[in-house]
Amino acid sequence: MTSGRQVFAVLGQQQGSGVLLTPHLILTSAHVVGGRDTAEVAAAGGGGPAALRVIRSDDELDFALLHSEDPLGPAPGLGALATDRPVPGCEILGFPRVQRYEGRKLDLDQYTGTVLPMAGLVRRTLTVELDHPPAEPGDDAPSPLAGLSGAPVYADGGLIGIVRAVPRGRGHGRLECVPLTAVLGHPDVRRLLPRDFTPPAPVVRTHPEDRPYEAEYAEALGAAYRRTKIFGLDELDRRASEWDLDTAYLSLEAAAKGRGGDTASVPQRIDDLLASRPRVLIRGDAGAGKTTLVWWLAAHAAAGTLGPNLAELNGLVPFVVPLRTLRARGEGFPGLAGLPGVAGLVVDPAPDGWAGRVLAAGRGLLLVDGLDEVPQEEREAAHAWLSGLLARYPRTRCVATVRPLAVDPDWLGAERFEELTLLPMRDADIQAFVAAWHEAARLDDVDPAGLDVLERDLALQFRHNPVLADLARTPLLCAVICALHRLREGFLPETRWALYQSALQLLLGDRDKRRRIDAPDGIRMSVEEHQQLLQRIAAWLVRGGQTEFTRQQALHQLTRALPGMPRVAAQGTPAEILTHLLNRSGLLQERADDVFQFAHRTFQDFLAAKEFVEDDLVSELLRHVREHQWHDVLLLAAGHCSRRELPVLVEGVLAAGSAVRDRGRKTTLYVLAARCAQHAAWLAEPLHARVRKAVKSVLPPRNATQLTELASLGPYVLPLLPHPQKVAEDAVHQVVSLICEVGGSEAVPYAREFAGTAATTVALTTDWARFPTEVYAREVLARLDLSQHLLTVTEPGQLPLLRTLPHARHFAFRGDFTAGALAEALDGLTVHTVVISDNDVLDDLGFLHVCGAELRRVRVSRPPTGCLGALAGLDALEELELVLPQLDAGDLRAVAELPGLGLLSLGRPRPCDEGLDLTPLHQASRTLQVRVTGLPERRITGRAALGSRLTVEK
Template sequence: MRAVEDRLVAVLGARQGSGVLLRPELVLTSAHLFEKGDTVEIVAPDGDGRVPCDVAWSGDPETCDVALLVARRPVLSFRHASPLRWGKCAGWQPMPRCQVLGFPRVQRYAGEELEAVQIPGTLMPLAGRMRGRYVLHADHHPPAPVPDGSPWAGLSGGPVFAGPLLIGIASGDPTGWQHASIESVPLSAVIGDDGFGKALLKHWPEAPEFEEVTSAYPEDLSYEPAYAKAVKAAYSRLEIFGLDELSSGDWDLDTAYLSLEAQSSSGRTGSGPRRIEDLLGSRPRTVLRGEAGAGKTTLVWWLASHTVYRTLPEQLSELDGMIPFVVPMRSLAARGITSPTPSQLPKIARLPVDKPPDGWAGRVLEAGRGLLLVDGMDEIPQADRELARKWLAGLLRMYPRTRCLVTVRPLAVGSDWLEQEGFEELRLLPLGDEDIRSFVGAWHRAARLECDRYADEHWAKRQRDRLDKLEPELTQEFERNSVLRDLARTPLLCAVICALHRQWNGLLPKTRWDLYSAALNLMLARRDAHRRILKPEGIELTADESRQLLQRIAVWLVRNGRAELSREQAVRQLDLALRGLRRVRAQGATPVVLAYLLNRSGLLQEQAPDSIQFIHRTFQDYLAAKEFQESDCLDELLLHAAEEQWQDVLRLAVGHCGRSEEKRLIAGLTAAADAAPDRETEWPLRGLAAHCALHAKYIEDDQYRQVWAGLKRLLPARDQRELHSLGQEVMAAVR
């Protein structure tokens, strides 16, 4: 059973009628087909003969001509069945492309043999309003009259579908229309009956939620399964850092997904740390703040892939079956889109699916069925964020029933940025010790699945055995080493540590900069060597040469407030870098070098045509910081110290600096904080200076005391957002 039409059955009581299978042993049909005490049987076209039934509930044939039957054995196997969806018309507009199915008298052959009929038509919700009926006007010529009744006799009890949605049960042939119309009982009239509700709960406790058809476009419902399939294909796989150095491909999101802890900033009762799934279900509109690599995008993908297939956990059941629209803000910026219209929402993510029906996305939002997932509001230039806020606010005012999640880094927008639109703020928390243990287990499970791809079973077994040994060793190292635990407080960095621990046979870096440097070496130098790949793309680059090239791209993105660039822009930046890389320049033209970096580095990707980006912004910021330091442009960094998009680059720059550069950088931040016009500007600058002081390899006592004195003058923090913007290490030092 793969289509709704496969659910059609014939009902044999005092009269012959039709019905629809809700479950393998549960049938909905018309009440007037039998009297109390009658024997009732059903038969399916692909079934195994007649199946006796019991009447679980029967309505009044005059007011609610519907009955619920329970077969004494399954009528059909539902092993491959599409989930049944049912609902009601929420408006009065005519709805073309509906259909009634059944076994009417007019369709019989060879005497009295039953044959199915499929009657397409336009549903007229208003035409039977006073009598509580739907009326479907058939598209084709009506059947010829018969002398002793209706040619549609036997159709009663047949399902009425709008696309894949069951909305009614055929009940009669209205007089005066010369058999061109068919009446049906709306399911909404049945659902409201207490007796039916009790019977349904007894025999089908997991019945689906009732949906609304709000437009005259049932083709929308036919399109949505294809859209759901495309969303699942696009967002159910995840690249896990460190699991592709010996093989290629991505990974099932559920294998690697880790339920994260978050906390409300609203002061609600019970606003302590809780799992994100527990918090999102009761919040129709949420701004989710999180550090780089905290898992914001992974959460967005997980929500999108499970929402469309109704597989979310119970805490998020209100989202099940909604239509997700993922809006990666970095892609909008790269394509020059500032205010996407509803019709553009399904296209932004470039899903592998045909064009939707005209106006579909707007109808979804109008019906309150849309889940808007706006990912990375911090990844558009600061100057464009107010325009983005106005776009989002306007869209939500137009479609007030739309649920929305916006992800952003902690300081990218103000705490009241979307407050007027009813948004509540949540903050992703650093991974706790138990979360780190869980992540290590999930990462190693995914790594063992990687071994299944190896052609050499002996080699695969050796790798699995090695992983079995490494996992408890790393878990023990985390328990023993508090410094290592503090490095692993985001999923990204925890994944980097897992990968390096595997690659280095148990050895691990000591600082955040050692961690990033080792990760880049893993990607840029050792990856192809382990794969025994020599001169891919016809050229060969050292790790340092690749890093020099990537730094030019990274610094251009930071300077321009962008997260993506075109091939032409990338080639232009590489041309500048190649002026000093004679060995690379001799091996091939600049487009060939770009192809090498896209195909071999593991750090650049082209997710859409002519749209290049780093696999994670953390690596972009790390490489940009290195370029600012190497090109003696620390003063340029300091000029932008008050801008949120530059602050992560500044945090990383201190780890690249020599002794005199560290002193200059910290002095510049302290001076900028001293000159700040207000607390809102001064606070992040003091936090940055404190961060750099903590991580400086050499800092004199006077300067160190000056930094902390400046921060302590502003304490205590006004709110949790201000406090947590300092970062874990500065917070710990302040306390």
């Protein structure tokens, strides 16, 4: 976007104008600076003047580049004309001499005009026809536009050139300009630009209606996506049934996946992972928060309110593509013209060609929700649609969501998508969610004190009941538990199936009774009658591989079901019954005009499973056992099955697993069989034994996907693990990783058994947070040789226990620990290594002095500027690694004074276009080796004196 902060007055041989090209480079006209080595610049806001060095000047093209050691501000977006048609609505900002106040002081002026791409084509100039003639020239000015040389020309918010001259004979109504593409194409300029310099986006054609429409579109996105339902709170009055999305949004953890499904990074918050990934496929279970994340991104990107990590998404134009809606409408995948309307926003139709112009300019954010909701036979068409769209507009950022196993690993790898998997909520996340849920409930509750008591009780139950905590690992289920706990005054169901059943009872039967509402629309239905009708719709949706339906489709299903329900049929027509279900069940919601869906797909699957079992259609379920989108239905069907039906279901899934040769699919089906068996109140022991034998046959897991699936069995899988002495050496790590993934108190004895194996130490020292803190320290960590391995500390409760591990020498602290807490924990210990990461509260490294003369290695991520002076006196320090540092000369001087330092690593210094001055290191010991990654050599000054002691890596 254009900004006056990017425009400067330039005082060289004459007065002109200039614009930021990067935070350190100002672009202006060569004839403005003349032959001078420096030129003075003054900011539009009154800063300056400051003398800047002229680092390149070309009289033929008529451009010059001025360099500033300090950043001057954010660089503008860049554009390149990609059309022969006139481009109206362009903008010029500069300091013409006629624009003075008090007779002499410079002031910024603004002009609008139309770029004429075909005019000046022979001379390779950019021609702009002004919309209005300028003011009359003053007595001492040859042109009213004198002083505008070097001024930026913007089209569609992107810089496309700078003003060079005012041609004669045009009544001062035209400007000749230097195209930005010609400047950037100059070989000397290319060498001066930073490695991460963003090339110009193509400008096809501006449209006078685009900008006002974008403002309306952003408001419509906010109206659609800034409010969300919080399960369990819609039994309050209608006004309180929806809440600001930020109240409900919880930034969950995710893991990045490499090619082949291997885990490529430690878990991080999803916001942090999205920041550096232009294209992302997010995998997540039902209720994991995928759609909430899409809504949150859409609302905040459109409003420009994303935080620092995702700031580059602010101002992008989100196009939300809910694939379930397309399925419900029977529509194909949207073309360009259909993108703005597919989400059903309340906004006027877009100007012709608007979406194409947005994407061509690199300003689009494509949010594709629910790839798993496309039927299997249509997924290749979905792939072709998405890849074709992104190939046509390669600068478009994209986030797509899918259930974990719906598409193959690396399904979008050729389109440069990186995969992220949403992880189950940790105990701390559950506690945060409980607090947020009850905070929302307090807004309208008449008894906030009672809610305080319930919140404390539920938080305590989660801390002391691992079974309950395991049920709450997704936001949906955690909200269900919060609601049921409140309504039952502390009593909670113990299984996932019972949890859903209780939630349906809450929604379908209890709510109106509690509110003393009796048949407001003249229809009375029991919980079972509600379920009978809803499960018909749910089963029909599952068979069709969709989650949304139209009014006509629902009426068709009800018309078929009502003859078997004469008591309900006598109370109204199918249309009236549908209205009752929509108004009173709390389970259906309108997604768009006459398009409906279940409040969550999990309830759809639960009711569909009930319909299949009651209709004696277990055999139909088993015909779909190899289709991942049916697995939740199969699993929930196990809870509905009778003592006669469950063995049929379990045996059928086992048989399907035995029939496939691929170990990955076999693992999936055997795990599904085991989870179905876990639903059983009673199941013959021989069948239980067959299930255990099947699961045991796919142990240990061979990759991250199999590990995650087996871990979903929880403690069930632990007794099936092989004894440490019977595990092949190359499989020990997978077994221990599975133990750690299961975690909890029941996994501690198994972790203890493997604690004597050297190959497992890394996993066992990394996943402390997955186990009861004190028990794990005593039973497992105390048995490990910690003298050569990092011990990862992520929770405050772990800090006091470091004293119980006398052999620990190397510590990695991940998370927000204060300097005081770290100093207290490390004081008196023998410490050789300290690693600090993901810490947003640490502003001082002075706590390291408690480590004394034994400290050898320090690694810090994002150290604050000026903090390295605290390292003075750590004379034994041998290695210092700084990741994403913001360094000043004082920091490097402090490092240079460390007498024992042998290696300094600087990883991805930022911001990259600021460069890095290593001159302060010249005074360091001649034995100091310096390694810089993520910065091109040309951005590093002072490197020559370091010679071979400096290593620069990409």
